[in-house]
Amino acid sequence: MGFAVMTLLLNLYQSLGNWSVLKLNIMLRFAGVALLAFVCAVALNLVSSVSPLADYTDLTSYPLGVKLLQSYGFVALILFGVIYHIVPQLLDIPLADGVIAASVARLARLNLWLAVGGLIFTAGPYVIGGIIQGALLNNSKAPFDSVLKTNLMVIRIATIGDLLILAANLMFTLGLGRLVMQFYKARAAAAFAEATAIIPTAGVKA
Amino acid sequence: MNQGPIIFLAAFLALAASWFGMVLMPQGQVGQLQTTNTVGPVPTAYPIGMPGMARQGLEVYRAQGCAYCHSQQVRQSGTVCDVELTEIGTNQPAVIDALKKTVPGFNPQSANQLLTDLPKRITTGITKSEADAEVRALRAGGAKADVWIVPVGPDIARGYGKRQTVAEDFLYNPSVALGSDRIGPDLANIGGRNGDPNWHLRHLYAPRSEVKGSPMPPYRYLFEKRRITHSISPDALAFRAEAGVPDGYEIVPTQDARALAAYLTSLRVDAPLYSAPFSVPPPPPEPSTNAPAGGTNATPAAAGTTNQPAK
Numbered sequence: 001m002g003f004a005v006m007t008l009l010l011n012l013y014q015s016l017g018n019w020s021v022l023k024l025n026i027m028l029r030f031a032g033v034a035l036l037a038f039v040c041a042v043a044l045n046l047v048s049s050v051s052p053l054a055d056y057t058d059l060t061s062y063p064l065g066v067k068l069l070q071s072y073g074f075v076a077l078i079l080f081g082v083i084y085h086i087v088p089q090l091l092d093i094p095l096a097d098g099v100i101a102a103s104v105a106r107l108a109r110l111n112l113w114l115a116v117g118g119l120i121f122t123a124g125p126y127v128i129g130g131i132i133q134g135a136l137l138n139n140s141k142a143p144f145d146s147v148l149k150t151n152l153m154v155i156r157i158a159t160i161g162d163l164l165i166l167a168a169n170l171m172f173t174l175g176l177g178r179l180v181m182q183f184y185k186a187r188a189a190a191a192f193a194e195a196t197a198i199i200p201t202a203g204v205k206a
Numbered sequence: 207m208n209q210g211p212i213i214f215l216a217a218f219l220a221l222a223a224s225w226f227g228m229v230l231m232p233q234g235q236v237g238q239l240q241t242t243n244t245v246g247p248v249p250t251a252y253p254i255g256m257p258g259m260a261r262q263g264l265e266v267y268r269a270q271g272c273a274y275c276h277s278q279q280v281r282q283s284g285t286v287c288d289v290e291l292t293e294i295g296t297n298q299p300a301v302i303d304a305l306k307k308t309v310p311g312f313n314p315q316s317a318n319q320l321l322t323d324l325p326k327r328i329t330t331g332i333t334k335s336e337a338d339a340e341v342r343a344l345r346a347g348g349a350k351a352d353v354w355i356v357p358v359g360p361d362i363a364r365g366y367g368k369r370q371t372v373a374e375d376f377l378y379n380p381s382v383a384l385g386s387d388r389i390g391p392d393l394a395n396i397g398g399r400n401g402d403p404n405w406h407l408r409h410l411y412a413p414r415s416e417v418k419g420s421p422m423p424p425y426r427y428l429f430e431k432r433r434i435t436h437s438i439s440p441d442a443l444a445f446r447a448e449a450g451v452p453d454g455y456e457i458v459p460t461q462d463a464r465a466l467a468a469y470l471t472s473l474r475v476d477a478p479l480y481s482a483p484f485s486v487p488p489p490p491p492e493p494s495t496n497a498p499a500g501g502t503n504a505t506p507a508a509a510g511t512t513n514q515p516a517k
Binding site: 055 | 360363
């Protein structure tokens, strides 16, 4: 199990050359967090695939946390970074540092940190709460009420994470909206300039 | 260097391995399942198809998303054996000797207490070979004893089912709602635990009136709230005060609510199977005559006799 995760990490390290590459710009930071989420998800999946441990992770919120790390932590965050990089180029908006448009740099940073906070507050409680829930479910002397209370606490904390993820997605939407607005403003300005351009009249006879 | 064929081969092998493991092997294991007989003292066909109302209820169960909070899979960690002494026979000292040899910690002083009120489980939680050895020793002493197979595990101890869930349980289900989380209790054997459809209907309408502190959301839209005009409808449910039904109103379940309750009461994991065995007590002996049990229309003098013609 540990060997598989180590192999994955070594592969990533060899591909990147140096972990500090992931701090170079905001797009790579998105990728860095996404890779971290991916490695965590793989490790947690490996843990739950071991039969005696699966008794403590199955039928709990644990798989939900792992799915969240895979879908939002890995796929969505990678896509966010890529979209921030590609969309300005598609819309002919100049990239401030060769990576991201200046108009959305702050929003992208905010998006990243809110998404990280959201992931920590959702996947964390689901995984940790799931293990506690599994331990209680496997203890027949523990009343089901105690399992229920753990569940409710997990759901309450995860709701904070859900709100952070909502805010992160809102930042992303705002960022995209700003880029689209910028694109149409530029087109409108060009059209206006063209429409109101002074047509040279020299040589034209009345 | 062109590595396309190698990449294609690797991807093909990965997908083929997944298909083999996740499609072909399960198909080989459970694809040919058919109705079988239970392994109890009275073999009966298992499973049988759901009645129509319960089948409709399964669709309601799916539509309402019950599987998000409830599982339908009883887990079992293993099986242990108990030894039940049914008759002591005529050679009591031999039986006590056998018990001394086989039952750890057996106290001969308390033998008389142990050997009264038979049948009784005299040893519990032992392995099959230990139980077989004990039964052989007791039978050699002239007693009658049986080995009882008892499934164990946290789910069994909680009463979620008498044995683990197996593929046969879902043979005639058009869709399987196994569930993946237990925010609420497991429902695999809810019909066996509580077969009262009215309780389920009341629980669906006002969960906290039936289970204190239940976090289950009320499904009030599956019920009609009617003002009582002349008399109470025969279909109206009788609620406790905690359910919060206002005076002058009655609550009548819709077809969906009835179907859901029928589905829930149909859920049972209590048939001993070859793949998931457990011991069940033999049925009570048939009456020796075909006279109805209890009172009859016959005269007191004739009651208790057979169906021979009266003289």
